[in-house]
Amino acid sequence: MSDRLYVGIDLGTYQSTISSSAGAIHTIETIVGRPKDPVARNFLGRDVLFGNDALKNKLACNLYRPMAAGVAQDDEANLAAAKAFVSHLLETVDPEEYDEVFGVICSPSHVSFTDKSNLVATLRGQVNAIMVVTEPFATAYGIEEIAGSIVVDIGAGTTDIARIHGTFPSDEDQITIQEAGDWLDLELMELVRKKYTGAQVTKDMVRRWKEASSYVGMDAKEVMVELSVEGKKQVVDIGDLIVEACESIIPLVANAVKKIVATADPEYQPILRNNIILSGGGSLIEGIAARMAEEISDIGDVNVWCVEDAINSVANGALKLAGEMPDDMYTAIN
Numbered sequence: 001m002s003d004r005l006y007v008g009i010d011l012g013t014y015q016s017t018i019s020s021s022a023g024a025i026h027t028i029e030t031i032v033g034r035p036k037d038p039v040a041r042n043f044l045g046r047d048v049l050f051g052n053d054a055l056k057n058k059l060a061c062n063l064y065r066p067m068a069a070g071v072a073q074d075d076e077a078n079l080a081a082a083k084a085f086v087s088h089l090l091e092t093v094d095p096e097e098y099d100e101v102f103g104v105i106c107s108p109s110h111v112s113f114t115d116k117s118n119l120v121a122t123l124r125g126q127v128n129a130i131m132v133v134t135e136p137f138a139t140a141y142g143i144e145e146i147a148g149s150i151v152v153d154i155g156a157g158t159t160d161i162a163r164i165h166g167t168f169p170s171d172e173d174q175i176t177i178q179e180a181g182d183w184l185d186l187e188l189m190e191l192v193r194k195k196y197t198g199a200q201v202t203k204d205m206v207r208r209w210k211e212a213s214s215y216v217g218m219d220a221k222e223v224m225v226e227l228s229v230e231g232k233k234q235v236v237d238i239g240d241l242i243v244e245a246c247e248s249i250i251p252l253v254a255n256a257v258k259k260i261v262a263t264a265d266p267e268y269q270p271i272l273r274n275n276i277i278l279s280g281g282g283s284l285i286e287g288i289a290a291r292m293a294e295e296i297s298d299i300g301d302v303n304v305w306c307v308e309d310a311i312n313s314v315a316n317g318a319l320k321l322a323g324e325m326p327d328d329m330y331t332a333i334n
């Protein structure tokens with residue numbers, strides 16, 4: 001038997017995860033840094049930096065987020081960054097120790113069909129065969145919920161909502177909305193700036209505050225943060241703003257879920273209503289499952305729950321698919 005490595009890859013707008021049949025799993029922020037000039041190159045001692053390493057050295061680098069919404073996928077610098085990033089991600093699971101590598105890849109839903117051929121180009125020479133699937137489907141497969149469920153993947157760039165009924169979902173089974181983690185960060189930033197005139201806040205600052213303290217569906221909590229207002233330090237409570245920002249995404253996601261239920265085969269609708277699964281980083285908002293259930297309760301009895309491993313569920317599901325699908329489901333890209 002030839003020695004084959006299977007990998008599941010979740011290429012995310014914000015972060016990416018690779019999971020291998022040898023038991024390795026790694027998550028890296030989807031960001032690539034290139035030294036700005038020869039001085040930076042000498043000081044850093046390398047031509048390309050990834051994830052945290054790139055962020056730590058951001059002042060000496062040009063930064064690329066090659067999977068971010070709005071990045072033109074034919075832009076050469078970003079395409080090269082995407083290639084370098086995927087190679088790096090693969091290297092973390094030691095593919096050279098195997099005769100061949102078969103990969104199941106999930107890419108952000110805003111990466112269109114032409115971009116998918118870029119994705120294949122990106123992987124050529126690094127994996128022998130690939131299969132591209134959607135994030136919600138990979139999640140459902142991984143947790144063995146493909147019989148009848150709705151998976152709501154609240155990522156950074158998009159929220160992808162899909163009906164799963166025992167087979168690969170088609171385009172009609174999925175709705176994608178642009179409101180997700182990045183959108184939430186901008187809402188929160190706006191609220192902070194409005195309340196504290198002159199406050200100097202960046203998107204990264206508000207994202208960290210959100211990740212540390214997000215919640216919905218409960219009384220306002222105290223969340224003290226430090227801000228600079230016109231250069232002067234201030235410690236303020238933004239607990240009310242965090243809940244306001246997080247609440248604002250609930251009706252938008254809820255409406256999309258209702259649409260996915262309403263357009264399903266009527267005999268399946270009760271099953272789908274009873275198995276709504278939240279995943280992706282946005283599912284880590286405290287209280288979101290109960291709050292979502294309340295928001296859609298007008299369509300009948302519903303059951304909403306969160307996956308256990310929000311960050312790894314896509315890559316792990318992709319890995320499970322990789323090992324269980326017959327070879328003829330793959331596209332050889334040697």
Ligand SMILES: Nc1ncnc2c1ncn2[C@@H]1O[C@H](COP(=O)(O)OP(=O)(O)OP(=O)(O)O)[C@@H](O)[C@H]1O
Binds near residue numbers: 210285
């Ligand atoms: N505790 C938390 N509360 C709220 N949001 C969180 C929390 N932890 C992470 N997030 C957010 O989840 C998002 C990242 O989730 P995820 O890794 O699923 O996205 P992604 O796969 O990179 O994006 P996409 O699927 O859109 O391509 C970020 O916006 C991040 O700020």
Ligand SMILES: [Mg+2]
Binds near residue numbers: 155156
């Ligand atoms: Mg994702």
